[in-house]
Amino acid sequence: MRGGVAPDHPKIKKVADVYDRTARKPYFRFIGNVDIGEDIAISDLQQAYHAVIFAYGASESRRLGIPGDDLAGSYTATDFVGWYNGHPDFTDLDFDLSQEAAAVIGQGNVAADLARILLTPVEHLERTDIADHALEALRDSAVRHVDVIGRRGPAQAKFTPKELDELGRIEGCQACVDPMELELNPESWEELEDPRNRNAAKNMELFRAFARNDQWDAERTCRFRFFESPVEILGEGRVQGLALRRNRLEGEPFRQRAVGTDETGRIDCGLVFASIGYRGTPIAGLPFDPDANVLPNEKGRVLKNGKPMRGLYAAGWIKRGATGLIGNNRACSTETVQCVLEDAANLKSAGRGGGDDILRMLQKRDIQAVSYAEWDLIDAAEREAGAAHGRERRKFVHVADMLELAFRNGQRGRS
Ligand code: NAP
Numbered sequence: 001m002r003g004g005v006a007p008d009h010p011k012i013k014k015v016a017d018v019y020d021r022t023a024r025k026p027y028f029r030f031i032g033n034v035d036i037g038e039d040i041a042i043s044d045l046q047q048a049y050h051a052v053i054f055a056y057g058a059s060e061s062r063r064l065g066i067p068g069d070d071l072a073g074s075y076t077a078t079d080f081v082g083w084y085n086g087h088p089d090f091t092d093l094d095f096d097l098s099q100e101a102a103a104v105i106g107q108g109n110v111a112a113d114l115a116r117i118l119l120t121p122v123e124h125l126e127r128t129d130i131a132d133h134a135l136e137a138l139r140d141s142a143v144r145h146v147d148v149i150g151r152r153g154p155a156q157a158k159f160t161p162k163e164l165d166e167l168g169r170i171e172g173c174q175a176c177v178d179p180m181e182l183e184l185n186p187e188s189w190e191e192l193e194d195p196r197n198r199n200a201a202k203n204m205e206l207f208r209a210f211a212r213n214d215q216w217d218a219e220r221t222c223r224f225r226f227f228e229s230p231v232e233i234l235g236e237g238r239v240q241g242l243a244l245r246r247n248r249l250e251g252e253p254f255r256q257r258a259v260g261t262d263e264t265g266r267i268d269c270g271l272v273f274a275s276i277g278y279r280g281t282p283i284a285g286l287p288f289d290p291d292a293n294v295l296p297n298e299k300g301r302v303l304k305n306g307k308p309m310r311g312l313y314a315a316g317w318i319k320r321g322a323t324g325l326i327g328n329n330r331a332c333s334t335e336t337v338q339c340v341l342e343d344a345a346n347l348k349s350a351g352r353g354g355g356d357d358i359l360r361m362l363q364k365r366d367i368q369a370v371s372y373a374e375w376d377l378i379d380a381a382e383r384e385a386g387a388a389h390g391r392e393r394r395k396f397v398h399v400a401d402m403l404e405l406a407f408r409n410g411q412r413g414r415s
Contacts, residue, residue, distance in 0.1 A: 008120065023372050050352055077114050088398055154226055155192050156249075246263035280318045300315055300335055
């Protein structure tokens with residue numbers, strides 16, 4: 001929530017209140033600032049707990065893997081999102097926003113967030129919890145035109161209509177589409193007519209409305225392009241353009257794939273952001289499916305060589321891949337917890353020390369664990385710092401500063 005949800009979506013962040021209520025229950029213990037696989041091994045967890053649920057998400061970006069991908073000005077959405085949200089792992093990245101035109105590859109909600117943050121007049125972000133360094137960089141940003149590029153067509157764009165609609169409502173910015181690109185093949189019409197595909201039908205209406213805009217020369221534009229795949233990021237020393245290949249769709253409705261044609265094109269742009277999905281990463285000691293980038297599992301039971309590993313479970317993006325809204329995780333985790341309950345009788349055999357064991361191990365290894373009471377101190381300090389500027393919070397963006405604050409009261413010395 002903190003590192004992924006866009007700063008101008010405070011309502012979505014309200015979900016934290018639900019987690020907060022759970023965290024304050026007497027049977028819940030939060031142990032923060034611990035890196036599983038480094039500070040604590042999987043075998044340590046197995047020794048301490050009867051059941052362990054891994055819900056560590058998907059934190060890495062998928063790269064385009066095309067020539068020019070490594071040029072200055074070519075970025076991934078993951079890095080940019082982590083940076084503007086003040087995630088400590090991304091805080092020290094540098095984004096050069098001195099260019100007028102940017103291309104975003106991918107048409108999911110992350111691409112929508114990214115395009116919106118780039119195009120929103122900075123005064124609308126000043127009251128949000130966006131990281132201070134991002135606010136300052138966006139204040140000086142020269143970015144005025146963003147092309148959001150899909151390899152398939154408008155009927156296959158993955159935005160949710162609310163997020164797409166927002167892109168049409170940015171102050172001083174015109175959302176536009178070339179009407180020719182909204183022509184659909186019969187398979188896509190069939191997809192749109194399916195009642196389970198209401199989001200796509202609503203998106204299509206929005207695209208049609210954007211296509212009626214003839215203000216391509218607006219000061220800021222968000223242009224949607226379809227049926228194009230990037231083949232090379234062009235430039236000498238830094239990004240200067242993007243070479244694209246035209247695609248056509250092939251396959252049954254809902255299984256249509258983008259297939260390259262001989263037709264090519266190029267656009268001029270100084271920035272490229274790949275927003276083609278997130279990738280889960282392995283943890284030493286756990287099996288990993290390198291194709292799906294998830295923990296191999298059945299309904300949440302982690303599998304090794306096709307067999308469930310006793311007491312190990314997965315939920316969320318690391319269970320099913322990096323798709324789905326926060327709400328989708330509810331059903332996903334219910335399914336996992338159901339498995340834990342079904343297995344419970346067989347898991348209870350030996351007594352385990354639980355969190356006390358883990359805390360003892362951490363202390364021995366000189367790792368400073370953060371309790372929920374200490375997180376409360378960090379949270380309160382951020383809110384206080386924000387209130388002085390009429391903002392929800394001002395985030396700490398370095399772990400060392402958070403720890404300094406959390407342990408300042410001297411209950412626990414720094415090691
Ligand atoms: P996504 O929804 O899966 O979108 C990924 C996009 O990248 C798709 O348009 C996909 O096209 C395209 N793509 C993938 N590989 C490509 C390639 N090699 N070349 C060109 N295009 C490629 O993923 P996401 O945007 O990262 O979002 C992840 C999940 O988080 C989604 O479920 C999203 O809804 C959710 N989320 C929600 C919010 C919100 O509610 N505000 C905000 C952020 C994220 P194809 O369709 O052709 O594969």
